Amino acid sequence: MKIPDIAPGGRVLAFGHYQPANVVTNDDLAKTMETNDEWILSRVGIKERRVAPDGESLEDMATIAGGKALAASGLSPEDIDLVIVATCTLETQIPNASAIVAHRLGIQAPGAFDVNAACAGFCYALGTASAAVRAGSARNVLVIGAEKLSQWIDWTDRSTAVIFADGAGAAVVAPSETPGIGPVVWGSAGDKSDAIIIKDRADYLRQEGQTVFRWATTALHPVALEACSRAGIDPSELAAFVPHQANLRIIEAIARKLGADQAVIARDIVTSGNTSAASIPLALSRMVERGEVRTGDLALVLGFGAGLTYAGQVIEIP
Amino acid sequence: MAATEQDILEGLGKIINEITGIPASEVTPEKSFVDDLDIDSLSMVEIAVAAQDEFGVEIPDDQLKNLKTVKDVLTFIQN
Numbered sequence: 237m238k239i240p241d242i243a244p245g246g247r248v249l250a251f252g253h254y255q256p257a258n259v260v261t262n263d264d265l266a267k268t269m270e271t272n273d274e275w276i277l278s279r280v281g282i283k284e285r286r287v288a289p290d291g292e293s294l295e296d297m298a299t300i301a302g303g304k305a306l307a308a309s310g311l312s313p314e315d316i317d318l319v320i321v322a323t324c325t326l327e328t329q330i331p332n333a334s335a336i337v338a339h340r341l342g343i344q345a346p347g348a349f350d351v352n353a354a355c356a357g358f359c360y361a362l363g364t365a366s367a368a369v370r371a372g373s374a375r376n377v378l379v380i381g382a383e384k385l386s387q388w389i390d391w392t393d394r395s396t397a398v399i400f401a402d403g404a405g406a407a408v409v410a411p412s413e414t415p416g417i418g419p420v421v422w423g424s425a426g427d428k429s430d431a432i433i434i435k436d437r438a439d440y441l442r443q444e445g446q447t448v449f450r451w452a453t454t455a456l457h458p459v460a461l462e463a464c465s466r467a468g469i470d471p472s473e474l475a476a477f478v479p480h481q482a483n484l485r486i487i488e489a490i491a492r493k494l495g496a497d498q499a500v501i502a503r504d505i506v507t508s509g510n511t512s513a514a515s516i517p518l519a520l521s522r523m524v525e526r527g528e529v530r531t532g533d534l535a536l537v538l539g540f541g542a543g544l545t546y547a548g549q550v551i552e553i554p
Numbered sequence: 555m556a557a558t559e560q561d562i563l564e565g566l567g568k569i570i571n572e573i574t575g576i577p578a579s580e581v582t583p584e585k586s587f588v589d590d591l592d593i594d595s596l597s598m599v600e601i602a603v604a605a606q607d608e609f610g611v612e613i614p615d616d617q618l619k620n621l622k623t624v625k626d627v628l629t630f631i632q633n
Contacts, residue, residue, distance in 0.1 A: 279596060446599050453600065453603070
């Protein structure tokens with residue numbers, strides 16, 4: 237038996253994203269449930285979010301985001317050997333999204349699997365993609381985070397309906413002579429599996445807000461610091477911190493404890509809502525588009541959510 | 555020596571001020587967190603976490619919802 241030589245590193249070549257055109261403001265939600273703009277802004281920090289209409293599927297959004305990342309990377313569909321879609325809101329369990337998306341993008345017979353690590357999914361998929369290109373399991377990997385949370389939301393439950401939203405973000409991962417994706421630090425807390433849950437097919441997403449908030453604001457900054465440490469950098473070297481866009485108060489609490497004083501803190505949640513596995517690549521792609529981060533900058537990504545699961549790593553901006 | 559109720563009240567006032575900006579002097583035993591101090595459920599979690607660090611007493615989420623007034627928290631920490 238023989239195996240390929242391990243490549244020194246993996247890196248992100250490009251990002252891409254897509255959001256549905258339909259904007260839902262806090263005032264829109266206040267028309268159908270007991271809530272208001274001030275209540276939502278003070279508790280979760282969201283002004284507006286995007287919700288896909290009935291005819292627009294998770295795979296549609298994933299395909300557009302993936303196609304944009306692929307185009308921006310300069311690679312062709314035939315260069316991609318593996319497609320990973322991170323998602324937890326498929327409409328049905330079979331088939332997976334990744335094979336459909338790969339087919340639509342003209343990627344011929346790649347490896348294709350979905351990752352369900354909820355809101356941490358993109359970071360799990362990115363870590364897996366980086367390992368795959370380094371080990372020679374794939375020449376290049378298309379990683380997509382895509383969610384249609386709106387189809388799993390009880391639109392009369394103000395504790396969830398004001399938070400969650402739809403969208404997709406993607407990254408193309410390639411092998412590299414120098415590391416552009418740091419070691420992934422990942423883990424889980426299955427003792428809190430009830431904290432964010434869809435109990436059965438007839439149910440909607442339910443969240444124990446206080447339990448999740450306490451966990452997120454106390455257990456995750458050590459993971460963020462560990463991801464920096466494993467990558468051999470100090471938080472002061474970060475140009476950006478892009479945590480899962482769960483809740484602005486969680487984002488700011490983790491950022492304070494991280495102490496990355498020079499870093500731009502992603503606050504994409506304000507206009508995009510919480511898009512679970514899509515939130516990190518969506519926020520990153522939009523930051524690159526707006527010029528808030530530059531080529532070679534170091535960004536820390538940190539996903540966390542249902543499971544409970546978490547994962548984070550340092551990446552170099554393409 | 556165990557902290558007196560006055561010590562705990564002062565410590566709690568400081569914590570609440572840091573988290574919410576409410577003057578510590580307004581944190582008095584009869585005040586309701588929600589009705590009088592306008593503190594929301596997430597800030598209550600932050601206060602519980604900070605109180606745990608300060609006083610070494612864990613206030614779990616299922617207990618937190620029963621603690622409606624400042625006095626309730628003082629009693630919980632002392633017991």
